[in-house]
Amino acid sequence: MRKDLISLKPIYSTFLSCDKDIQMILKTLFVSSRPYSDILKKLLVINSKDCLTNNADYQKVIDSMSVKDLIDKGYIRLNPKISRGTHEEVKSYILISLDNFSNNYLNPEYRDYTINFDIVCYNDTWILDDYKIRPLLICGYIEGILKSLTPKNMFDTKTFKPDIKLSGIGNY
Numbered sequence: 001m002r003k004d005l006i007s008l009k010p011i012y013s014t015f016l017s018c019d020k021d022i023q024m025i026l027k028t029l030f031v032s033s034r035p036y037s038d039i040l041k042k043l044l045v046i047n048s049k050d051c052l053t054n055n056a057d058y059q060k061v062i063d064s065m066s067v068k069d070l071i072d073k074g075y076i077r078l079n080p081k082i083s084r085g086t087h088e089e090v091k092s093y094i095l096i097s098l099d100n101f102s103n104n105y106l107n108p109e110y111r112d113y114t115i116n117f118d119i120v121c122y123n124d125t126w127i128l129d130d131y132k133i134r135p136l137l138i139c140g141y142i143e144g145i146l147k148s149l150t151p152k153n154m155f156d157t158k159t160f161k162p163d164i165k166l167s168g169i170g171n172y
Contacts, residue, residue, distance in 0.1 A: 014111040018098055022078065025096070025115070025146070030067045033145045038062050040141045043134055044075045044092045047125045052132075082120060090122040092134060094142070117142055 030037045041062045042051045051058065070076045077095045095118040104110040119135040126134050 014109070015101075018113070021115070022096060022098075026067050026076070029142060029145055030070065036141060036145050040138065040145070041065055041070070043138050043141070044070070044094065047090055047092065047122070049127065049129050051128065053129070090125065092122070092125065092138065093120040094118070094138065095120065 029040060038059075039052065042058060045061060045065060046058050067076070071078070073091075074082075075091060075093060077093055078097075080095060080097060082093060082095075095116075097116045097118070098113050099116055100112075100114040102112050104112050117139070119138045121135045121138075128134055128137070
């Protein structure tokens, strides 16, 4: 029997830690930041002008939505393609992507990269009650949650520069 088939050598790749980073960000945005995560879910799932009101029916829908549901139903996209079924209702989307991979200048065993959040909303659902703008609110809640409510602040509160360790040793 061939020796290389018996013992598999472990592989090492900096790209394999990206999944953990995405999971940490999604957990922060949609699980550990209540009640702000509920507002973010409402902005994504409820496509009416009054989505931010204290409506019991809206709250039931939001309470039933897990992160898995948000991904499975297409509100959160980890791939850049947005496809819509023929009779599917209009949605708002958060597209999360990783880009600009480069070697970390302090430690070449790690990689730096950019995490992008693209917000896509149907034009007819942009304006909410009190003339609030849906995509800007979504951006605001993403930024606010990541800046303020993470177990370790993702940003230095004095300089507002990124300051969190994700799965690697580099800064977010």
